[in-house]
Amino acid sequence: MLKIRIPASTANLGSGFDSLGIALNLYNYIEIEEAEGCFISSADGSEIPAGEDNLIYLSAKKVFEKAAVPFRGLKITEENNIPFARGLGSSSACIAGGVFGANEILGRPFSKDELLDIAAEIEGHPDNVSPALLGGFTANAADGKKVCFVKSEVSEKLVFAAFVPPFELKTADARAVMPKEVSVRDSVFNLSRSALITASFLSGKYENLKTGCEDKLHQPFRLPLIPGGEKIIEESYKKGSLAAYISGAGSTMMAIFDCGNEKAGEIAKEILSSADFNGWKYFILNADNSGAAAL
Numbered sequence: 264m265l266k267i268r269i270p271a272s273t274a275n276l277g278s279g280f281d282s283l284g285i286a287l288n289l290y291n292y293i294e295i296e297e298a299e300g301c302f303i304s305s306a307d308g309s310e311i312p313a314g315e316d317n318l319i320y321l322s323a324k325k326v327f328e329k330a331a332v333p334f335r336g337l338k339i340t341e342e343n344n345i346p347f348a349r350g351l352g353s354s355s356a357c358i359a360g361g362v363f364g365a366n367e368i369l370g371r372p373f374s375k376d377e378l379l380d381i382a383a384e385i386e387g388h389p390d391n392v393s394p395a396l397l398g399g400f401t402a403n404a405a406d407g408k409k410v411c412f413v414k415s416e417v418s419e420k421l422v423f424a425a426f427v428p429p430f431e432l433k434t435a436d437a438r439a440v441m442p443k444e445v446s447v448r449d450s451v452f453n454l455s456r457s458a459l460i461t462a463s464f465l466s467g468k469y470e471n472l473k474t475g476c477e478d479k480l481h482q483p484f485r486l487p488l489i490p491g492g493e494k495i496i497e498e499s500y501k502k503g504s505l506a507a508y509i510s511g512a513g514s515t516m517m518a519i520f521d522c523g524n525e526k527a528g529e530i531a532k533e534i535l536s537s538a539d540f541n542g543w544k545y546f547i548l549n550a551d552n553s554g555a556a557a558l
């Protein structure tokens with residue numbers, strides 16, 4: 264039985280819609296082996312699709328197909344620690360886990376770059392599956408069926424405070440509220456900031472992250488779906504955050520700090536102590552620079 268670990272991820276980073284992402288040290292675990300049929304169970308009691316529509320199963324099957332190897336079935340046991348439908352890459356972790364696991368079972372017919380192409384084709388965009396597979400900060404551009412990317416390690420000094428609300432937000436619903444067309448002015452606003460935040464992560468010029476994560480493409484339309492989200496951004500900046508934004512499609516709000524994990528935890532606790540945030544919880548995380556791995 265093969266056991267693998269897949270990190271959570273925070274996508275978009277504000278301005279880099281469908282392009283940028285960072286892997287985080289919050290992990291799902293999957294045990295996977297070939298079987299005669301579909302056998303899926305949860306190790307943590309969470310409700311999961313147990314049929315052939317299970318995303319790990321589907322993604323693994325795709326790799327067998329691409330490798331032209333007859334597919335008999337799989338036995339999968341999942342331990343899900345990444346909250347579902349909260350903008351922390353839970354679906355992408357399933358896809359990355361499925362393609363990575365199948366590739367290991369088959370003796371690695373595909374490189375990680377090729378696995379990323381397969382995973383991004385399943386997900387539809389690369390910004391979560393890329394860091395989930397590769398770790399670190401990744402900048403991605405999908406060109407047809409090929410993902411061109413750069414991966415860079417993220418400093419352990421950066422702390423990611425993930426503010427997780429008690430409600431889910433489905434990616435499809437969060438995409439549905441976005442405008443179909445945007446002005447050249449707003450496009451320039453975003454492309455300049457996504458270039459800035461990318462260069463600033465790569466060079467360590469973290470004082471640029473606040474401007475770099477500003478966005479006019481998706482956050483203004485999604486924030487009304489996340490009551491309290493705007494206040495998290497405001498409070499985080501008041502308390503010294505380097506960047507605060509909607510993680511992926513939401514509903515989690517992310518704030519990046521450089522004050523150490525303990526202090527960031529105190530800040531997160533203080534922010535959530537307000538009555539506005541009943542039922543919210545927080546994770547204090549750092550980047551994962553390894554990506555999906557066999558244990």
Ligand code: HSE
Pocket residue numbers: 274275280281282388390391434437438481511512
């Ligand atoms: N880039 C995606 C979005 C991430 O914001 O819709 C969630 O899949």
